[in-house]
Amino acid sequence: MFYRPENGHGLPHNPFKAIVAPRPIAWISTRDGAGVANLAPYSFFNAIADDPPQVIFASTGTKADQEDSKDTVSNIRATGEFCINLVASNLRDAMNASSAPASKNVDEFELANLTQSDCETISCPRVLEAPASLECRLQQIITLDGPNNRLIIGSVTGIHIQDQHLKDGVLDVTSYQPLARLGYLDYSAVETVFSLKRPTK
Incomplete structure (x- = not known):
């Protein structure tokens, strides 16, 4: 089939998000101006540079209790910082629980029965149970086409890795x-890893 997005696809569900897959999940923790923690998953996410390390994610849509975005973007605007926690397979249910459309005054750490842990370079919490976390400071928020679509670029200022996932000096994602x-x-978990050597010429 072929379709132009502006004309619709005629399918029961939008295939676009299934085509661009798999996508890593940024489990983003923030804190609002009053100190209330927030935690929410975003799958329009990736690393965009490594020297210095930088990340990007997009938030789409809004909530009834926010002006033009979701809690995460509102909190990042207010504080200029956020933490990206990586989601291990055994945290799938907690991640899903934190995606509930809760009031902005609700602490999703409590909702998902997760542990807040202090970050080192920023003031918002991180998920203690996460295998790795990236402390980030806001670089830029870009308004995208469409209603309430925002692109957030962050600089990574601190990195946490649970020691048990380091094997011979390498991060072992299969662990x-x-x-x-x-x-x-639909979701998937990385269970199989293989290596390919890059061509030298």
């Missing part, structure tokens, strides 16, 4: 099986 979004209600 925690990172969760990825496939689209619709």
